[in-house]
Amino acid sequence: MNNEAALVVFSGGQDSTTCLFWAKKHFKKVYALSFLYGQKHEKEVELAREIARKAEVEFSVMDVSFIGHLGKNSLTDSSIRMDEEKPADSFPNTFVPGRNLFFLSIAAVYARERGVNHIVTGVSQTDFSGYPDCRDGFIKSLNVTLNLAMEEQFVIHTPLMWIDKAQTWALADELGVLDLIRNETLTCYNGIPGDGCGHCPACKLRREGLEKYLAIKASTK
């Protein structure tokens, strides 16, 4: 069991970048793994590479574009208009079925090849936008499944699981990377880095969290 290294599932967004710096604080050696899955804004991978370079972690990209061919969704299919609100009776059409299942499964095989047992992901049940594969129960079940699949002992860490976006900004500030995350990460579904387009669900969530955190911070000075 190697407790000195961790692999971060890394998209270059706010959440996974916070996790990258969280991992750097807790592990000696950190790997960052990004995915090309046919997303409309592939430049997120280039932003991720640049952040990984600044963070001085080993960076890899895996092409898993088969995921985009499995189901219809608005993140990988430009003929579908993106849901800006979650429909009352179904998943938002930004849901890519099985996405975290594949990312984490691939991350586990990749980690195993490098003798790494610890895997870090930025999923959060608090901001759960209708995505079942961000829930704690799913992650724990997958952790057991991965261990059984490869007779390994993986530990999946989810530092953001029970905190909201304002607390994620607080964590970034505590880790000394609030400005880096605010200016250099890409969270926006429309592919605009930093403060983003401002109206997609991801931008709204991110901005509201930042405003809330900055207000709390100002009030406690």
Next chain:
Amino acid sequence: MNNEAALVVFSGGQDSTTCLFWAKKHFKKVYALSFLYGQKHEKEVELAREIARKAEVEFSVMDVSFIGHLGKNSLTDSSIRMDEEKPADSFPNTFVPGRNLFFLSIAAVYARERGVNHIVTGVSQTDFSGYPDCRDGFIKSLNVTLNLAMEEQFVIHTPLMWIDKAQTWALADELGVLDLIRNETLTCYNGIPGDGCGHCPACKLRREGLEKYLAIKASTK
């Protein structure tokens, strides 16, 4: 919940072909899904297509060659000599880490898109050749994980889990496809259809099972 259709993870080998005909007996509509994962003998997919045509089931192939790039193993890397026996202290080097994890996860997303809940796989714990992802505990854990990942109700069927190769031949005979499976399927690690190369682990297992079943059958006539 759709109980009239099933998706079979289908390689065109003895086990999955037996499962294909088992599924045809139990479900009205059957889909067969094959994978290109960088295996040395890609012609198995063409044999699979031909069997699916004869069985009159809907056949698809998914390219998941990323699996071959994740780890080193002798099934996808021709520079590695294949283990003919399982090493005492580790997996045989024919183990592709995570293979069944990926095949079944992709099968689930594929099934979900088609409104199919039942998934059939030919894994067997009895002939378990050192592969952890053929065990019953792994399959059951994965079933729960898949249901949580997509908020679905999948049912993974493993008709061969607790039977040995001789009993698998008996099942084929019962389903009326012993000759088809003996002559047209590919099980051999060296890519030779039918009775195969005769000396790789898969051929040995297959032949010994057939001889045992034919001897039992002859003795009970």
